[in-house]
Amino acid sequence: MLNREIVELLNEQINKELFSAYLYLGMADYYADQNLDGFENWFYVQAQEERDHAMLFRRYLQNNDEKVTLLAIEAPSNSYDVYEAPLAASLKHEQFVTASINNIYAAAYRDKDFRTMEFLNWFIKEQGEEEKNATDLIRKFELFGSDAKGLYMLNQELLGRVYAPPTLVFN
Numbered sequence: 001m002l003n004r005e006i007v008e009l010l011n012e013q014i015n016k017e018l019f020s021a022y023l024y025l026g027m028a029d030y031y032a033d034q035n036l037d038g039f040e041n042w043f044y045v046q047a048q049e050e051r052d053h054a055m056l057f058r059r060y061l062q063n064n065d066e067k068v069t070l071l072a073i074e075a076p077s078n079s080y081d082v083y084e085a086p087l088a089a090s091l092k093h094e095q096f097v098t099a100s101i102n103n104i105y106a107a108a109y110r111d112k113d114f115r116t117m118e119f120l121n122w123f124i125k126e127q128g129e130e131e132k133n134a135t136d137l138i139r140k141f142e143l144f145g146s147d148a149k150g151l152y153m154l155n156q157e158l159l160g161r162v163y164a165p166p167t168l169v170f171n
């Protein structure tokens with residue numbers, strides 16, 4: 001049995017990950033409307049990864065004989081003024097998710113819930129990668145995005161991102 005507070009935090013994290021998927025899908029839609037299909041692809045893949053994250057939290061709760069309670073998913077905004085706006089918003093959002101996962105980890109640490117800490121280790125590492133990816137994209141846009149040829153090349157590069165299932169897998 002997991003501690004009630006930790007169950008609640010893990011359950012809320014399912015919602016946060018699904019909201020992340022929704023948020024990134026909205027960003028993909030924004031870029032689709034701007035005919036920037038590489039940026040659209042990058043965020044569409046990101047949305048798929050977020051859905052996977054939600055499923056991992058769901059399965060962890062179920063593997064521990066805990067009930068999942070699906071909560072309402074907030075509607076994201078998908079109206080942005082400039083091409084770089086979703087990039088900055090995605091970094092800010094990843095920092096929010098990192099803080100949320102750290103908060104669950106802190107609760108698990110406090111309760112000596114070593115199983116949950118072990119489960120969360122993958123997410124701690126993943127969040128480092130998520131923040132780095134978002135920062136790298138902002139840096140690239142700053143370097144190349146203001147010039148039409150540079151933007152075209154960057155869009156082509158982002159078209160190459162392919163979805164890969166998470167390395168953390170359990171049945």
Ligand code: FEO
Pocket residue numbers: 017020049050053094097130
């Ligand atoms: Fe599931 Fe982007 O954190």
